[in-house]
Amino acid sequence: MPQIQLNGTSIYYETYGTGVPVVFIHDHLTSHHLFEPQIEYFRDRVQVIVLDLRGNGLSGKMDVEVHRILDTQCEDLKELLRRLELLSVILVASSGGGVLAQKFAVQNPELVRALVLVDNCSSGNDSMKNNRIWGIIERCSWISYYLPPELLLRSLRIAYNKWLPAYHILRNELLHKRPTEGIKQRIALRQIDILAYAVKLQVPVLCVTGSQNEWRLAQASKNASMLPSAQLVVLDDAMYPSHLCQPQHFNRLLLNFLIDQHAVHQRESGL
Template identity: 75%
Template sequence: MILPQIQLNGTSLYYEKYGAGVPLVFIHDHLTSHHLFEPQVEYFRKRLQVIVLDLRGSGLSGKMNVEVNRILDTQCEDLRALLENLGIPKVILVACSSGGVLAQKFAVQHPEQVSALVLVDSGLFDHISMKNRKLWDFIETCTWISHYLPAEFFIRSLRMTYNKWLPAYHILRKELLHKRPTELIKQRIALRQIDMFAYAERLRIPVLCVAGSQNEWGLKQARRTAALFPAAQLAVLPDAMYPSHLCQPQDFNRLLLNFLMDQHLRE
């Protein structure tokens, strides 16, 4: 096991690398860190080569020291520099929520380096009509302000929401207590500038879209997203909400492993 924090592309990047074999890289969303995939690391480290990282501006990695319109490109450059440093030529990307945007952008920019995509609870970010844009902007601004409130304000409601899914609660609680509000808001603003359609339609690799049955909005978005790809499958995890891979980690891990085997991506 290697647990370094290295300097590359003008920042410090934290990552963890386990196991051997086909490289499986997990990418978290803009609200969390590499801890989002703890159950997957534990499961796949015995079967494949597993890499998790904290994106620039998240977790234990360096600050978001770039302009908003350069955030996604810079994070893609960080990932490429990390893979080059590790001597890994090609990977399978597993990304959650907004991490899926980064994964798609990276796959479009570097198609020779990505053999497949797995998008977990990752929907479209341009679904708000102009009619509802002002209301959505107001709601989102209030949400941004709430990120600066002490984490303790939200722990009780988090516990009630995830009463059925305690593993998910414990990881999300940890992320909530270590949030980086200003940098997550910058990343969210960057995501609003992205044209999701421009990425999906250009990808010809196998894609698996996953959503939980208890997340009605997320499932709807996953269906829309899957329809954009030339070669995509949609899988629904029963009795799971966001993040579905934490609500039902055993089911998700088996689903992912079967996908890799079906696509002949596992050695």
């Protein structure tokens, strides 16, 4: 398995293809498998890099304090890019992974040429997340992280009845979840004021979300409005993760964005 030791833990990653490097970053409680349809579609068009962030998937333990999680994961990503000898990449990130991607892009502007934020959330310091009652409710919800995954499979199947490819990937992720480290990442994300990073972004940004979840749609719209050079696209008949609910539409959308960024030539795109 392609694993490297860095910053006190092991990081699992996979690479496919050649060309402009595109790095896919998953959300907490998931892994690189979240982008299986994108790996298959883009591996013959660009260089695809997927990884499991520390504390997730096949990578090693978190082994850092909560307030250091995002900084350390950014350091992991930077070191991985250095070892792969990648000088400039496009980042595609899902949900909470988008917070990491924005922070990384601001801290390392020379390494990031564009961002794609899928189902991304807005500032971690909004009034709801600072509300005491909401905080209690959220903490109670963390109990579900420790429930046997088999108890949650039926509700997952019902929720994703219209999107079976998404269900099968999320089912696998649920069966291999790492609850404690997932909660730590949730706490770390709450502590980040993403607005402080969003307003500093100077690269092109594509924001994508689905139409079937009003809360995520509102969050993605809010986040896109913060970004100096962002466009928001809403995928019909999709909810989180929208790139799995409508993989064909998302892949074509991402491909067109890569063409616009001169990462893929029209003649090489397969269109």
